[in-house]
Amino acid sequence: SIILGIESSCDDTSAAVIKGNRILSNIAASQTIHNEYGGVVPELASRAHQQNIIPVIHQSLTKANIQQNEISAIGFTRGPGLLGSLLVGTSFAKSLAMSLDVPLIEVNHLQAHILAHFIEDANPVPPKFPFLCLTVSGGHTMIVLVEDYFDMKIIGKTIDDAAGEAFDKIGKLFGLDYPAGPIVDKLAKTGDPNVFTFSKPKMDGYDYSFSGVKTSVLYFIQKELKKNPEFISENLNDLCASVQKTITETLMLKLEKAAAEYQISEVAIAGGVSANSGLREAMLTNKEKLGWNIYIPKFEYTTDNAAMIAMVAQLKYERGEFSDLSVSASARYDLEESFTK
Ligand code: ATP
Ligand code: FE
16 A cells, blocks of 8 residues: 655654555755754744745655555654654644545654665665664663564663764854764764774663763863864864764663573664764674674665654554544653553
8 A cells, every 4th residue: 555654753744655565755855944943943943834835845756756555555744853843743743634534644753764674765675573772862862672564672771861862963063064964973983083082881681871071071171172263173073983982882781681592683773873884884894704694774764764663653553553633742752652552
């Protein structure tokens, strides 16, 4: 069946059309207005979604070359995310489902980041259950044990900042625009990761903590800037490479521990930070070193996109899991909460 997916949880308005597990179109309007503010401004995001949503959906249908009456269901992001942003997608999805008289399907954004791996062209082959999925994004960092499409357990998570948030906040200390993650990645490519050493958080079990890394970078650069006001610009690439190394090594350490203790060698990464080249390299190293079967999603399915929403909606459609028109957006919506029904 053909399903339209709508994503509006943060600052990207996106719409995608899926047929089976093949993406026919995946359109996104990114909001650049937040760059100068150093972060997403909720009111501006909501307004931009309102402006973008109709053209984005229109483009996605046109690109997919389908008519409205060919759509079998509408999938939308119910949460988690910014309430004002989610509301735009939710209301639009509801009215469209009503007017086309097709089922409405709510999707958990985090489940979608993970199940993006089942989009036909996300990987050469999809992961096999059970697999571990390091889910790393702007708002979340967790190791998820994925037993099935609708059976997932969080075995470790961050107690403070998310990995993407750490990249963004540390990049901001270096004077980089929001979101700094991709810029740090790019600058790190020509930097030496061994020039600076930042202490890695020591956490029990599979949990993470990233606020300490940010603080240690802050104190370090404050100290150096007193000696040399040009310290950051003269060392930017090495700083970025060193920070990237610290974050990715921290992420991989717990993932390796989980893989060993759960005796699972099917290992995936998902979410915006899974676009990071340092993290991707570390996964490739473990494929060689530890014999992992690794799953790294195609670039366009890492950061927020509606293709992943359409993918989950398709799986729910097959199971007949539809939403009531009274469903509301949920700013807080845990991954595990979405499996309770
Ligand atoms: P969540 O999914 O937790 O609700 P989100 O939807 O805002 O949060 P994503 O769109 O999945 O997050 O990811 C965005 C984050 O990924 C940002 O923090 C961004 O800096 C980071 N990111 C994107 N590309 C890279 C990269 N190449 N290297 C490091 N970080 C990156
Ligand atoms: Fe996301």
